[in-house]
Amino acid sequence: MPKTDAKIPKATLKRLPLYYRFVNTLHSGNVDRISSKELSEGLKIDSATIRRDFSYFGELGKKGYGYNVSYLLNFFKTTLQQDAITKVAIIGIGNLGRALVNYNFSISDRMQIEAAFDVASQVVGEKIGDIYIEHMDQFEKIVEEMGIEVAILTVPGKIAQTSANRVTKAGIKGILNFTPERLNVPSDVQVHHIDLGVELQSLIFFMKNH
Structure with missing residues (x-):
């Protein structure tokens, strides 16, 4: 869940569906984890922007490990309410x-x-x-x-x-x-x-x- 004291910029919110679709594709391809650099290259968004966007929602990844794809997918599903039509x-x-x-x-x-x-x-x-x-x-x-x-x-x-x-x-x-x-x-x-x-x-x- 997002930090309660953070006002999330509209630009960040607009990028969330892009992140979700990309992570969903990774998950479908059986990718287990991904670095911010790899996310950046895949999405054509600079890694600093991705890290800043993710920071509004707490710790989504681990330094030296990157991001767990399954965790990210579940997070974005919940955040974007992708379980509901x-x-x-x-x-x-x-x-x-x-x-x-x-x-x-x-x-x-x-x-x-x-x-x-x-x-x-x-x-x-x-x-x-x-x-x-x-x-x-x-x-x-x-x-x-x-x-x-x-x-x-x-x-x-x-x-x-x-x-x-x-x-x-x-x-x-x-x-x-x-x-x-x-x-x-x-x-x-x-x-x-x-x-x-x-x-x-x-x-x-x-x-x-x-």
């Missing part, structure tokens, strides 16, 4: 929303898109994979019945805030925002913004300045 809903079934439903977080069997919503009559009632697209009129009812914990917004920017308001009022505490809008939400709601334009601009900048 997180149910996700997506709002807005345009091209991007449709692609995400088709993809359906196949990178992890611990997260699953369970519901999809739109207001357009031409898509409501359509089935994508195993999921029927529901009308937003049913949103609150389905969220409560299914225990949805996270919402993905792929709606037009002009209705992003209205959609976010509805999501938070339904009790959802996590939003993955694919719209260009910055959302105002209660302090107990986490929002991660995915701006593809900004990410591409950042990528091109680093390519040209490497």
Whole structure:
């Protein structure tokens, strides 16, 4: 468990799923232990950053030994609550929303898109994979019945805030925002913004300045 007196930086928290996936791969390959240098080389993250990230959670390794892979895997499973399935809903079934439903977080069997919503009559009632697209009129009812914990917004920017308001009022505490809008939400709601334009601009900048 993390130290109770430590405020863990967001950058560290964002790297935890990367650590988990890498350690899980090591475990699947029957690797027993790994050094911070080997972690650094495998993850392309400098070893000082890895050691600093791990330090927020107490002693995860031993000097001269490195890290026990099974211990790290169990730690990250517990910390990231990988033993529980997180149910996700997506709002807005345009091209991007449709692609995400088709993809359906196949990178992890611990997260699953369970519901999809739109207001357009031409898509409501359509089935994508195993999921029927529901009308937003049913949103609150389905969220409560299914225990949805996270919402993905792929709606037009002009209705992003209205959609976010509805999501938070339904009790959802996590939003993955694919719209260009910055959302105002209660302090107990986490929002991660995915701006593809900004990410591409950042990528091109680093390519040209490497």
